[in-house]
Structure formats: structure tokens, C-alpha cells
Amino acid sequence: MGSAGKSDTYDGKGKRLYIVTYGCQMNDRDSEALAGLFLDRGYEMTEIVESADVILINTCSVRDHAENRAISFAGSLKEIARHKDTRHTSHEERTTPIKPIIGLIGCMARNRGEDIFQKMPHIDLIVGPAHLDKIPDFVDEIRNPKHEIRKRIIQIEDEERSEALYHPLFRVEPGHAQIVISTGCSNWCSYCVVPHVRGPLRLRTPQDIIEEVKRNVDAGIKKVTLLGQNVNDYEYTSHVTGHTTHVVNFVDLLKEIDKIDGVEELSFITNNPKNTSKELFEVMAHSPKIVKHLHMPFQSGSNRILELMNRGYTREKYLQLAEEYKKITGGTLGTDVIVGFPNEAEKDFLQTEDLMRRVRFKCAFIFKYSPRPGTKAAGMPDDVTEVEKKRRHAVLLEMQKKISKENYTG
Ligand code: SF4
Structure with a gap:
């Protein structure tokens, strides 16, 4: 596993990634591949959601039970997002935002993403199955301190994967x-x-x-x-x-x-x-x-x-x-x-x-x-x-x- 990252990306060293996966073996593999991309940028995996800098919910739409569980988990993150959202309280915190970046990705992003984007403002990132490889770059973009207002990204078009x-x-x-x-x-x-x-x-x-x-x-x-x-x-x-x-x-x-x-x-x-x-x-x-x-x-x-x-x-x-x-x-x-x-x-x-x-x-x-x-x-x-x-x-x-x-x- 490499750890270099690209020169135009933020170094993920010391940053922690938490991924929860719902659904099938295909989703497990997608989460694994995505984790690999973050690890290659220097991130570490964590199993403690409260300690994560990036939280990703990889969703499944095959059964309503899996959808309901993912939505309920996404909703429960509102507290974490609120407590840590100190971006506008001081210059130091503005340049080093500590609120975790929360993403809802995979099948539900594709079929209910727009609705979730409207109804859950604490979700920063909504990404469909075709664009998983771009998530580390999206996270860098959101983390970029040059944005006075925290950016939110939605990318759900269906196309060929990279x-x-x-x-x-x-x-x-x-x-x-x-x-x-x-x-x-x-x-x-x-x-x-x-x-x-x-x-x-x-x-x-x-x-x-x-x-x-x-x-x-x-x-x-x-x-x-x-x-x-x-x-x-x-x-x-x-x-x-x-x-x-x-x-x-x-x-x-x-x-x-x-x-x-x-x-x-x-x-x-x-x-x-x-x-x-x-x-x-x-x-x-x-x-x-x-x-x-x-x-x-x-x-x-x-x-x-x-x-x-x-x-x-x-x-x-x-x-x-x-x-x-x-x-x-x-x-x-x-x-x-x-x-x-x-x-x-x-x-x-x-x-x-x-x-x-x-x-x-x-x-x-x-x-x-x-x-x-x-x-x-x-x-x-x-x-x-x-x-x-x-x-x-x-x-x-x-x-x-x-x-x-x-x-x-x-
Ligand atoms: S449509 Fe669904 S159930 Fe039918 S073969 Fe494709 S993935 Fe399987």
C-alpha cells in the first residue's frame, strides 16, 4: 500500500476514514476499493465513527430494510456534524475545519440523492456508484480552506466507471x-x-x-x-x-x-x-x-x-x-x-x-x-x-x- 498521494491533493496523513456498508458483496467490494484509494493518500481506517474525519455511508437500494437503516444512520450523524461544526467561530478553525465530512454514496445516492441532499444539510457529499473513484478528490475540495462557506457536492449521473x-x-x-x-x-x-x-x-x-x-x-x-x-x-x-x-x-x-x-x-x-x-x-x-x-x-x-x-x-x-x-x-x-x-x-x-x-x-x-x-x-x-x-x-x-x-x- 502506497501513501504518497498526488501533489495537488491534501495529505491525508493522520486523517481517519470510517465506512459503513449496506447490502451485497458488490457493495462490500466497492467500499474496500474506495478505502484503498484513501489509504493510498495516507488515511487510516477507524471503527469509531466519532473519531473519523471522513464518514462514508455506502448504501443499497435492493431492499427497503437496507435503505431504512442507511437513512436512519445518516440521520443519526446530525449530532456529530453539529457539535463539530466550528468553521465560523475562529480564524484557526476556519482554516482547519474539524467537522467530519459526511458522504452518502452508492445506490441510494443515485435514486434518492437529490431528495436527501435537500433534506439532510449535514450530508456534504452525495455520490452515485459510477463516481466512487472521485470521492477522495471531492473530500479534498470540501476540505479546501479557501471556501468561506463549506462546499457540498452531489454527483449522481450514470456513466462508465474509471x-x-x-x-x-x-x-x-x-x-x-x-x-x-x-x-x-x-x-x-x-x-x-x-x-x-x-x-x-x-x-x-x-x-x-x-x-x-x-x-x-x-x-x-x-x-x-x-x-x-x-x-x-x-x-x-x-x-x-x-x-x-x-x-x-x-x-x-x-x-x-x-x-x-x-x-x-x-x-x-x-x-x-x-x-x-x-x-x-x-x-x-x-x-x-x-x-x-x-x-x-x-x-x-x-x-x-x-x-x-x-x-x-x-x-x-x-x-x-x-x-x-x-x-x-x-x-x-x-x-x-x-x-x-x-x-x-x-x-x-x-x-x-x-x-x-x-x-x-x-x-x-x-x-x-x-x-x-x-x-x-x-x-x-x-x-x-x-x-x-x-x-x-x-x-x-x-x-x-x-x-x-x-x-x-x-
Ligand atoms: S435485474 Fe436484478 S435480479 Fe435480475 S439479473 Fe439483474 S441484478 Fe439480478
Whole structure:
């Protein structure tokens, strides 16, 4: 980890950064990458929010629970902001502002940023997922004592990310590199907010991905996890000469990374069943490095509900894939399930229960449906009562506990 910083930036030496992250593995990786950028400027990490000079809240919009927690935490920082806001009390404090810089970043910045900017004046910085690499510069700009009035910054446009975000080598789990291969998603599952807040599918080049893996391996990393909202969507087309094109799909990419000396354990997440292939299972089976576990969310066991969800596969296809996967790799499966989706009748739920009973997942993340503003499903009647959602959730949870105990313990 370097500590130089650029000559036109403030030295972060002695300054402390606190980051709280809500949501998925992709968000964890974004926070880690961002922390790396600050550490490279001389900052230190702190776990004590009151002692931080910069506080960042990396938000998630996938479920309302995560949004509510982030908003509540952001609100609770008002006190810290007020007590330390001494900028206008003396010349010394004007030139050395001590109020922490507070930023709300990630998905919620993108879909609710303008509203939060208006309603929470103690938040200095609102930055969407496309601009995370610029946050250290924004912090410098806010800290710049030449501004008589403390500046506030909002940057939430959706665009391609800069590769600069992926340059630092800082890793939260020593020896384990999570590598983003794509951002956004263009699948438009009807309940999902990701295409709205993270934008359309955008691919990093195979060269950039492979170089990042090699940089990490050179730094002693042995374990690599590739991240994408749906890794199977990876299909990078490059134009070799005039009319000749070269396509690298996810299986090709996986094979290339598998060949890198020094990578000893390789995994990836997530695989949408609609374009998960037998070829992938074969590559997994033949590589001693690839972990034999596949996270393949089925979401519902009812074809009628899968169609309303716009998932692009049937229960029959899912069951067939699960069987082929187990036969070819001998591995385990994980999944995500939603109960109480609009229109989900008891007979639909029973099919979900049946699918879980047949596949016997090693792990299952079971969620009660809640509408996300702006999605297609939010326009459908949320007609399964909260009591019924809770019941269905409890039934599946109990079943999964039993399956895990019978099949995967001891
Ligand atoms: S595949 Fe569907 S559920 Fe997954 S991120 Fe894309 S739109 Fe959302």
C-alpha cells in the first residue's frame, strides 16, 4: 500500500476514514476499493465513527430494510456534524475545519440523492456508484480552506466507471481478492432496482480484469472471487482488425484466470439460471482451483410467477440445470428466494417449497417481497398480506434449516 498521494491533493496523513456498508458483496467490494484509494493518500481506517474525519455511508437500494437503516444512520450523524461544526467561530478553525465530512454514496445516492441532499444539510457529499473513484478528490475540495462557506457536492449521473477505482491493493480479508468483472445489469427482472440504480450492463475488458488479478497475485493473494450481478452476461467483443471480432464470454474469462500461476482458489458470484451453461459446469469440474459451489438464485418455483418476475427460465429448466450441475461437478448449490411476490397464490408457493425440497440447497437466502419504487413489479398490486408473507418465509426458513442440518453438517 502506497501513501504518497498526488501533489495537488491534501495529505491525508493522520486523517481517519470510517465506512459503513449496506447490502451485497458488490457493495462490500466497492467500499474496500474506495478505502484503498484513501489509504493510498495516507488515511487510516477507524471503527469509531466519532473519531473519523471522513464518514462514508455506502448504501443499497435492493431492499427497503437496507435503505431504512442507511437513512436512519445518516440521520443519526446530525449530532456529530453539529457539535463539530466550528468553521465560523475562529480564524484557526476556519482554516482547519474539524467537522467530519459526511458522504452518502452508492445506490441510494443515485435514486434518492437529490431528495436527501435537500433534506439532510449535514450530508456534504452525495455520490452515485459510477463516481466512487472521485470521492477522495471531492473530500479534498470540501476540505479546501479557501471556501468561506463549506462546499457540498452531489454527483449522481450514470456513466462508465474509471479503472482507477480498482488500482489499490488494499484487501479487507488478507489473501482474498474480489474482482469486479462487470457493473450494472440489463436483465430487468421486474422486482429489481439494480438496472435503475447501477445502470445497464457494462463490462471491464478481459485485459483489465486479468491485469488486476495478476497485480494481486504478485502481492501475495491466492484466493480470487469474480463479481458480477450476473456473471454469465459477460461477453466482451473486441474488434481485432477491420471486420474481425473476438468475443470473450464468461467461461473463456474463467479459463484464462484459472491458468494464472499463483491463483489457488477461484470462485464467482452470481449466476442467473437463464444463461448458466453446461459448459460452465464442465470447466468447474475440470479445474482443481475452482470452488465447487454455485450461487444460482431460483426466486420462485412457479412458472407463472417466474414469468411475472421476467426471469427468463422455467422451473423445469432450473431443475434440469441443478441436476446437471450436481452430476458434472459433484458440488453444492446456493440460492435466493422471494416469497409473497404480487399474485403469488398458495399453489405457487407450494411449487417453490417443492423445488427447494428437491434441490436441497446448501444455503438459501429467503426474502419477503417488498416493492421497490420505479420497478415494473411496483406497479402490480402487492396483494399477499404481510402475515402471509411472514408465514411463507418461516416455512421455507424452517425447511432450509432442516436440509442444512441433514445434508451439510458434521
Ligand atoms: S439479473 Fe435480475 S435480479 Fe439480478 S441484478 Fe439483474 S435485474 Fe436484478
